[in-house]
Amino acid sequence: MSENTTPEGRAPVPPEAGPAPTPGLQAAAPVDEARRHETVSRSVLRQIMESNWVVTLFAIVAAMLLGGVLIAAADAEVRESAGWLFARPTDFFSAIWNAVAGAYSALFQGAVFNAQGRNVAQMIRPITETMTISTPLIFAGLGIGLGFRAGLFNIGAQGQIILGAVLGGFIGFTFELPVVLHLVLAALGAALGGALWASIAGILKATTGANEVIVTIMLNNVAIYLIGWLLSTQAFRRPGSAQPLSPQILETARYPQLLGPQFRLHLGFLLALLAAAGVWWLMERSTLGLRFRAVGANPNAARTAGISVPRTTVWVMAIAGSLAGLAGSAQILGTETSGLTDGIAASFGFDAITVALLGRSKPGGTVLAGLLFGGLRAGGVLMQARTGTPIDIVLVVQSFIVLFIAAPPLVRAIFRLPQRGGMTRAEKRAAKTAQEVAA
Secondary structure (H helix, E strand, O other): OOOOOOOOOOOOOOOOOOOOOOOOHHHHHHHHHHHHHHHHHHHHHHHHHHOOHHHHHHHHHHHHHHHHHHHHHHOHHHHHHHHHOOOOHHHHHHHHHHHHHHHHHHHHHHHOOOOOOOOHHHHHHHHHHHHHHHHHHHHHHHHHHHHHHOOOOOOOHHHHHHHHHHHHHHHHHHOOOOHHHHHHHHHHHHHHHHHHHHHHHHHHHHHHOOOHHHHHHHHHHHHHHHHHHHOOOOOOOOOOOOOOOOOOOOHHHOOOEOOOOOOOOEHHHHHHHHHHHHHHHHHHHOHHHHHHHHHHHOHHHHHHOOOOHHHHHHHHHHHHHHHHHHHHHHHHHHHOOOOOOOOOOOOHHHHHHHHHHHOOOOHHHHHHHHHHHHHHHHHHHHHHHHHOOOOHHHHHHHHHHHHHHOOHHHHHHHHOOOOOOOOOHHHHHHHHHHHHHHO
16 A cells, blocks of 8 residues: 555545635735725715705704703702702702703803893894804815715815915915905915815825825824924014914905904805805806716716716815815904914814714705804803803714714604605505505
8 A cells, every 4th residue: 555545545635725816815805895894984974965954953953952951960950959859840840941941042142142232233243153153164064065975084174274274374464465465365375275285185095095084184183283383483483472373464364344343253254155155056067066976976987987086086175175275264364363373273174074964065054054053152152151051061962963963863763753765654554554454
């Protein structure tokens, strides 16, 4: 018996060899996984954008109700009356009503109309503050919503606002030009700064497939440190000051006040409304907007139809960044004209993500959502001053709105709303009755 035979005298059967590994298969697996995640993300985003206004309204109502629970829990009188809840339940519920109604009443008076004002200016000041605060939110929300409709998650509005404020502010305090020309150049510079910053993510996405979410988040951090460094240089530091503060914006480069010097409302608000109208025309009436929507709906089908997806990606990011840059111009040329600081963007870039989601990435919805969030910011100050309610409650309400907007099925389940495209409860009852009759 040879070494190459089995005890039965047969030649050993070699183990079955599997198919040869395909070159590059392991490298392609992560790519396929990334594409799968991108497809899921597009599906979730499309579901959010396609939810109707009823779901959006009920999402806001649910957030306000939960905010009321937190307001009641933070109120000292409510906590005290809870000690004798079973002995005197009316005191407990009365304290809850007083706390919640008082807080939301103060929020309304601080955001819309102050009926206790001594003159007309004091009465309408709240709504002007709401419009002022909403201006950068509308600009940046339009840019983010534009990206969403094109299938891009532009999370970099914060950095784009900063770069827009940097370039627009530099033009505003450095050059001495005629009134109209100076303002126009400063605003265009702000738009250009945001566009250039967003284009970095667009070019990387188009050429290398880099994830725009990660790139834009990293660019936010770079922009934060960049403005800190710029304010330490001779070109940006105010002469004679050791603080990180630039010179004041020249009068010729400032947005004019719409209602006089006693109000902060400036021309930037009207420009934001015009920008919303322009975005609507772009997305609904122009060929370029059709390409944006086609790529957002199905990039593979758009590519088959002859649309250059990489070029479209760059265009989307550039336009979105220019809108966010105009949000920076609303800050430095309109509201914070005393000088450029490292906090010029506040949290507008991050809040604008919520504004775009709440507005379902549509221009009209974005304007209304921006006004809502501007009102929450403006009214939160008076709410805290008058009732002692922590202003952080406003941030919690905003977070709840994000939660419910991001989960339309949850809102439908809470309020028992019919599914999109499904039967209403009355239709279901009629169908059930018909089945019983037929049986």
